[in-house]
Amino acid sequence: MSDLLERLRDRGWRLTAQRRVVAEVLNGDHVHLTADEVHERAGRLLPEISRATVYNTLGELVALGEVLEVSTDGRAKRYDPNARHRHHHLVCTNCRTIRDVPADETTDAPPSGDCFGFRISDVEITYRGLCPDCQAKA
Amino acid sequence: MSDLLERLRDRGWRLTAQRRVVAEVLNGDHVHLTADEVHERAGRLLPEISRATVYNTLGELVALGEVLEVSTDGRAKRYDPNARHRHHHLVCTNCRTIRDVPADETTDAPPSGDCFGFRISDVEITYRGLCPDCQAKA
């Protein structure tokens, strides 16, 4: 994620403390946090950060293509730093955990039948099921 | 959709004018209306119907498995009467039109790689691209 901060600076962005902590909080694998979760965690590193700045920064990162917006249900959008490797999502129907699974030619194939003349530019797959933990508890 | 009303009555449901118009409005192919759109159209048939009743009825139809909730973006959920044939969605990135494409063994295959121990029970695919109209205008 440190190279993310580099890239941002290269685009003429001010590297403020607020942007730094938002990027920091999004660091890692299988990270899919809501804006509120990002705000809460960023607030642990920089207590005075505002909700508006978190939304602004997330929006900017999305616009830059550095972070993806994921909405697997009708609830809060989740912010996903894994924008460099095309992937799909495994979602636990019980605890809502989300894991990344890599995309490939197989998963990204267009539908076999009639596409109604659409020019398809992206395929997004959500695999729903029970995660190992929730299987054990069931 | 008339057999839907039959099925509802069989489950001990009162066949009210409100439920009738909500079911009526959802009739058709490639229908993916928001709750507000359902309310607006239902209101043309039964002016005094309330938003709460529309939400209640839609929730009941979803619970019965007669209607699907679809959320392809972070916006309002859409209600889809095509619950009897498993299908996926083509979504226009420009005008947000949604079309149904049938699911089959190919599209519903689990991911090729590691599934992190998930027991997958459902696969949901969103194909994004430009619809024919929006291609023409571009």
Add this chain to the structure above:
DNA sequence: GCCAGTCTTAGAACTAGTCTAAGTATTGAG
């Protein structure tokens, strides 16, 4: 150090949806 432009902020506003409490309609027992 000054200033213009950029960034951050609190809070208002907005969208989508849920909840509540009171009123209305339907049903089935008598």
Add this chain to the structure above:
DNA sequence: CTCAATACTTAGACTAGTTCTAAGACTGGC
């Protein structure tokens, strides 16, 4: 047919998630 029990509908209050606004704070270039 009548009436109470129950199911259903309603307006509007409330909530969650998000965006907008207007004012103040910070930066970097001169």
